[in-house]
Each structure stands twice: as C-alpha cells, then as structure tokens.
Amino acid sequence: MERIGLIAGNGQLPFLFAREARARGMEVVAVAHRGETDPALEAEVASFTWVRLGQVGRIVRTFQKASVARAAMAGGIGRVRALTEARPDLGAVRILSRLRSLRDDALLRAVAEHFEASGVTIVAPTDYLAQVMCPPGHLAGPRLHPAQEKDVALGVEVASLLGKADVGQTVVVRGGNVLALEAVEGTDEAIRRGGKLGGKGAVVVKRCKPGQDLRFDLPAAGPRTLEVMAEVGATVLALEAGKTVLLETPALFSRAEAEGITVVGIP
Structure with a gap:
C-alpha cells in the first residue's frame, strides 16, 4: 500500500x-x-x-x-x-x-x-480533490444585479493586484468603493471590517494570486465564511472558479439560500 x-x-x-x-x-x-x-x-x-x-x-x-x-x-x-x-x-x-x-x-x-x-x-x-473545486457560474442565492456585477469586477481587479503583492486573497467592495483588503488578519476579519465600514450589501471577492503555486495556500470558502458575511450583512460571495476549494458544499449552498447570499464562481 x-x-x-x-x-x-x-x-x-x-x-x-x-x-x-x-x-x-x-x-x-x-x-x-x-x-x-x-x-x-x-x-x-x-x-x-x-x-x-x-x-x-x-x-x-x-x-x-x-x-x-x-x-x-x-x-x-x-x-x-x-x-x-x-x-x-x-x-x-x-x-x-x-x-x-x-x-x-x-x-x-x-x-x-x-x-x-x-x-x-x-x-x-x-x-486528489477536483470534486471540491469551485465551478463557474451562479451557484446559490439570488442572481447578481448589474451594480453587484460591477462590484465583483472591481473586486477581481483589486484582488489581482493584492495577490501580485503577495498580501492576501480577499477584497470587500460596495457601490464601487473598496472597503477592506485581506492582510495578516485573514478572510473573516477582512469581511467583518469591510461590512462594518460599508453597511449591508457588501460584495466579497476571493481569488488566487496571479501565478499561484497550486500546491500551497489555495483560497477556500465554506459555511463559516457565510456565517461571517451574514453577521455584517454582506450579500455576494464571488470565488475564482477552478482554484477555490468549496468546503462542506451542501451546507454552504443551503446556508446561502437561507441567508439570501449570492455565491458565484468567476472565471
């Protein structure tokens, strides 16, 4: 063996x-x-x-x-x-x-x-875990409206720059404003800080660093992520498709539906 x-x-x-x-x-x-x-x-x-x-x-x-x-x-x-x-x-x-x-x-x-x-x-x-990687497209919760799509696009752009600097993977956006960038505190605290600054309706974007070595430090999201988002009223979780690990997927999607949080996989 x-x-x-x-x-x-x-x-x-x-x-x-x-x-x-x-x-x-x-x-x-x-x-x-x-x-x-x-x-x-x-x-x-x-x-x-x-x-x-x-x-x-x-x-x-x-x-x-x-x-x-x-x-x-x-x-x-x-x-x-x-x-x-x-x-x-x-x-x-x-x-x-x-x-x-x-x-x-x-x-x-x-x-x-x-x-x-x-x-x-x-x-x-x-x-060994292809089955738990985030697929592209709408995954759970309400469909994105145009303003949210713009916030997701902004979050992706900023997260790419943040990743190039090897600082963090998560960006919180609302209404075209960047509310929080993840640093040493981690994803949950970045979401909390962004939610407190921007109020309800924040968009959370999480993606790999450009040129990420897939052996290490892949972004991940699960029910705990949505729990923190619900705590501050964040309404969208956008994850890089194919490079983000989805943890406890059935619970993640059911929690998203219950909280009215949109989960999308972005290419």
Missing part, C-alpha cells in the same frame, strides 16, 4: 484529502500542527504526529521514518499564530537563512524545496 504524507493545517481540507487518499487505497501519514489542526483528524489517518509551527525538521524525519515519498499541504495556518507562536527548528532556520523575503510564496516554495532535497516531493492537494 502506497503511503502519502499530509502536512495538516486548520479547517476541513485535511479531512477531505485524507478521505480521498484512503479511497484511492493509500495510507495517510499525517503531521498536525498544535493549535491549528482538529484532533479529530487522527481517526481518519494511519499515522498521526503532533508538531509545533516551525518544526520542519521533525516533519521531514517523520516522513522519512514512514518511507513517505510524496506529501501534500492541506489546510491553513493562522498568520497571527505563525508570527507569535512559531518555534523554528534547525530545518526551519536553514530555510529562513536562504530567503531574501518572508512573503508566503517565497517561504512555501523554499519549504517545498527543502522537503524535496530530503526525498519528499510536495504535491498539490487538489490533484
């Missing part, structure tokens, strides 16, 4: 990956991050090891001991937690010492190169 590694962050994506890998006849060797990963993941995998943020060397040794040749990163790591609670080991220090920038893309690519030099190839989790 082939073994595949799972470097697990928060959210539901590690569970989806583990279940699909098992369905393909693989043994999943998971490494979970304290304070981020749901402990319930242990029941879904063949092997489960806790690490602290920054313990890259320990992850490598865990995979080498289990004869893992391929691994995927699935689930997010809170940026604030990464800034305040990381405990870099020697492996992480070696990676950091070679970097000119600590921006997400540069850091994650360097981590992948470190794993590959140690005999573990990092693969895209979406290679």
